């Protein structure tokens with residue numbers, strides 16, 4: 325085989341492997357149904373080494389006739405799992421646990437995403453590594469519990485299907501807090517874990 329051909333073959337192989345890896349990552353994101361709730365596009369983000377907290381996201385649609393409430397019962401990667409909500413207060417983004425679970429009204433679709441409601445994985449047992457999955461047990465008051473696998477995307481990745489960038493809060497997270505150009509992110513969790 326000539327050198328040129330061998331280079332071509334190597335490029336083709338590299339491309340194939342790249343496509344396979346991409347397929348493997350996207351294939352891991354499954355949809356789930358529990359009772360009349362449909363859970364779609366679970367995903368998470370890699371965390372830096374030593375981070376005490378991470379976040380996971382998904383979309384929940386209530387196809388039933390009654391409201392339900394989402395809580396997090398636990399995760400394999402964290403000592404504690406909570407549902408957090410974020411709000412702007414005096415120009416400062418704050419997050420806090422949702423007491424009694426996040427309400428999903430009948431016919432409503434709620435998207436947990438960066439800068440908004442999210443699953444907070446606190447007291448991480450190990451960093452969340454891109455390409456792997458993190459599992460969490462979600463609990464609905466009426467529909468019951470379900471174990472969900474969240475594929476872990478790169479640090480600072482945008483939501484799957486969303487335009488790249490992800491908003492100022494996400495950009496701020498990728499840098500050191502003091503360098504963040506966006507609103508200061510103050511975390512109101514008891515453990516002081518960052519988003």
Ligand SMILES: [Cu+2]
Nearest residue numbers: 408419444519
């Ligand atoms: Cu949080």
